[in-house]
Amino acid sequence: MIVSDPVLLAPLLGVLAGCVLGFAARATHFCTLSALERYWYAGDGSSLRTWVLASVSALIGTQVLAAFGLADIGASFYLSPEFAWTGAILGGFMFGIGMALVGTCGFGAVLRLGGGSLRALVVLTVIGLSALAAQRGIVGVLRVPLVDDLAVSLAGSGSQSMGDILSAWTGLDLRTALAVTIVLAGLFWIFKSAAYRRQGSSILAAVLIGSVITFGWWATTFVAARSFQEVQIEAGSFVVPVGDTILQLITYTGTWPDYGVGLIVGTLFGAVAAALWKRDIRWEACDDARELGRHILGGTFMGVGGVFAMGCTVGQGITGFSTLAISAPVVMVSMALGARVGLAWLLEGSVRGVFRRSHDGARQAAAE
Numbered sequence: 001m002i003v004s005d006p007v008l009l010a011p012l013l014g015v016l017a018g019c020v021l022g023f024a025a026r027a028t029h030f031c032t033l034s035a036l037e038r039y040w041y042a043g044d045g046s047s048l049r050t051w052v053l054a055s056v057s058a059l060i061g062t063q064v065l066a067a068f069g070l071a072d073i074g075a076s077f078y079l080s081p082e083f084a085w086t087g088a089i090l091g092g093f094m095f096g097i098g099m100a101l102v103g104t105c106g107f108g109a110v111l112r113l114g115g116g117s118l119r120a121l122v123v124l125t126v127i128g129l130s131a132l133a134a135q136r137g138i139v140g141v142l143r144v145p146l147v148d149d150l151a152v153s154l155a156g157s158g159s160q161s162m163g164d165i166l167s168a169w170t171g172l173d174l175r176t177a178l179a180v181t182i183v184l185a186g187l188f189w190i191f192k193s194a195a196y197r198r199q200g201s202s203i204l205a206a207v208l209i210g211s212v213i214t215f216g217w218w219a220t221t222f223v224a225a226r227s228f229q230e231v232q233i234e235a236g237s238f239v240v241p242v243g244d245t246i247l248q249l250i251t252y253t254g255t256w257p258d259y260g261v262g263l264i265v266g267t268l269f270g271a272v273a274a275a276l277w278k279r280d281i282r283w284e285a286c287d288d289a290r291e292l293g294r295h296i297l298g299g300t301f302m303g304v305g306g307v308f309a310m311g312c313t314v315g316q317g318i319t320g321f322s323t324l325a326i327s328a329p330v331v332m333v334s335m336a337l338g339a340r341v342g343l344a345w346l347l348e349g350s351v352r353g354v355f356r357r358s359h360d361g362a363r364q365a366a367a368e
Helices: 006-027 032-041 046-067 085-102 106-113 118-136 139-146 162-170 175-191 200-226 240-250 259-278 289-309 315-322 327-348 351-355 358-366
Strands: none
Touching: 006 106, 006 200, 006 259, 032 046, 032 085, 032 106, 032 327, 046 175, 046 200, 046 315, 085 139, 085 289, 085 327, 106 118, 106 259, 118 139, 118 240, 118 289, 139 289, 162 175, 200 259, 200 315, 240 259, 240 289, 289 327, 315 327
């Protein structure tokens, strides 16, 4: 059956990739918000370096595959010539605030669920439902005028790839040069810290996470080229696929689960395996109604914001970045600002603390 219809391979390959992703991330406590918190408040840039290394690893692998025709990243929505800049900024900011309210992102919630967190189950349910509402439901009515109708056309450069845009501006083919420059700059910042160079497990985890994203591009390209059905070219995101997973669980959709659904399920399996290996499984729930409300609000912000921004910390920060989409840095800066505002409100009692108290920690981390 699988041989006669290659599209059936997509969710199976997603589960395989997700198992590696979930195990590596859970075993090393890979978390975007935690990395930012430690950088801002404790001057510790090690977790942030791991996160950047995962993105750089994905960039290297993806660009190599694309150069050899093994990954059709040009067919992904990340490189659409229509750049929804309002969605990137507004959605990213909303997602960042939601991430601060919850204490992690959608990817982190899957990892926490693997360790027995019922709070994470609530968050994922809300993310999935609010993402579906923003993509296909009533919130989508607002998305169209706020995001879709205000998109800027980059058809002159062919796509929203930073390499294509730079090449169109200069008249020179600078795509490879730009990718190499970004990779070298990223690796220099990551490994200039002598302390980080000794963190072998974190380095290995980052490379594995980046490799899983690279694998996703190859896997969906491979299936799409051999299937008579439409296959979305994707590599990893934890917003809309969460909603799709919920739909597959509760109703008959008439369609086979795609790669993204398989990745969600596999990531959960991998997280459970890592939690068992580390003996780190414990049931957790919200302490009171106030905490529950905060998690529901944060999940809603992440679900809606993730759809507006067309990705999450993984979906834009690693997957989108691997394609050199201009949306990736815009979304990530907006997410970081949203997270900083959310943390200032939660930890310092006022958003006026956004540009206060974290300066010393950030300078210390940058000096490492």
